[in-house]
Amino acid sequence: QVQLVDSGGGVVQPGRSLRLSCAASGFIFNTYGMHWVRQAPGKGLEWVAIIWYDGSKEYYADSVKGRFTISRDNSKNTLYLQMNSLRAEDTAVYYCAKGEYNYYLDYWGQGTLVTVSS
Amino acid sequence: DIQMTQSPSTLSASVGDRVTITCRASQSISSWLAWYQQKPGKAPKLLIYDVSSLESGVPSRFSGSGSGTEFTLTISSLQPDDFATYYCQQYNSYSWTFGPGTKVEIK
Numbered sequence: 001q002v003q004l005v006d007s008g009g010g011v012v013q014p015g016r017s018l019r020l021s022c023a024a025s026g027f028i029f030n031t032y033g034m035h036w037v038r039q040a041p042g043k044g045l046e047w048v049a050i051i052w053y054d055g056s057k058e059y060y061a062d063s064v065k066g067r068f069t070i071s072r073d074n075s076k077n078t079l080y081l082q083m084n085s086l087r088a089e090d091t092a093v094y095y096c097a098k099g100e101y102n103y104y105l106d107y108w109g110q111g112t113l114v115t116v117s118s
Numbered sequence: 119d120i121q122m123t124q125s126p127s128t129l130s131a132s133v134g135d136r137v138t139i140t141c142r143a144s145q146s147i148s149s150w151l152a153w154y155q156q157k158p159g160k161a162p163k164l165l166i167y168d169v170s171s172l173e174s175g176v177p178s179r180f181s182g183s184g185s186g187t188e189f190t191l192t193i194s195s196l197q198p199d200d201f202a203t204y205y206c207q208q209y210n211s212y213s214w215t216f217g218p219g220t221k222v223e224i225k
Contacts, residue, residue, distance in 0.1 A: 044216060045219070104152040
C-alpha cells in the first residue's frame, strides 16, 4: 500500500533553514509528480510546491518562491523541501502528497510541524 | 492566479441530512477540480477528482458536479463519520489552489 512518511520538522529561529523529507513506498516513485502542502495552525490548506516525476520541472507558490526548493532522490524514493530564510508565517504542518496527473493529490503523508519562532 | 471561494464556511447539519457545499473559481478551470475531506489532526483525504469521479473506497453518498467556475459537493445522507472540513482544489496552468474550506458541524 502507498505510504508517505514526513519528517524533519521542528522549532527554528527566523531567518534560519530547515530541510523536510518524505519517504515514499508502495508505488513506483519515479513515475509520479510529488507535492508539498502546508497548513498553518487553525487555518486551511495552502499548496506549496510540485516537482515532476523526473525532477525536470518545479513550480512554487508565490509565498515561498525564491526561499524554498523542492527536490527528489528517485534512487532513495525520497522527496525533500529545503526551506531557507524562514519566517514566522511559515509556521505550519507540512504534508507531502503524491500527485496524480500532476493535478490532484491522492495520497498524503502524516505531516510534520515546523515552528518558526525566536 | 485563480482564486477559489467556498460557501458556506460553516454548515450545521444532522445525521441523515442532504448537504451541499459550493466552490467557485475566479475563472474557468475546465474539469480540473477535486474535493478533499479533513478531520482534526489528520491529513486530508481525496474524495472526488475530475469534478465528479469518486475516488476508490469513497462511499457513494458523496458526489460532485459542476463546470466552468461553479462546482458542488453533495453528501446525500450525512453520516456521523462525515463531520469534518471539506476543501475544493483546482489546477490550471501550473497553478494549484485550495479553497478556504467548509466545516460541517453537528447540529
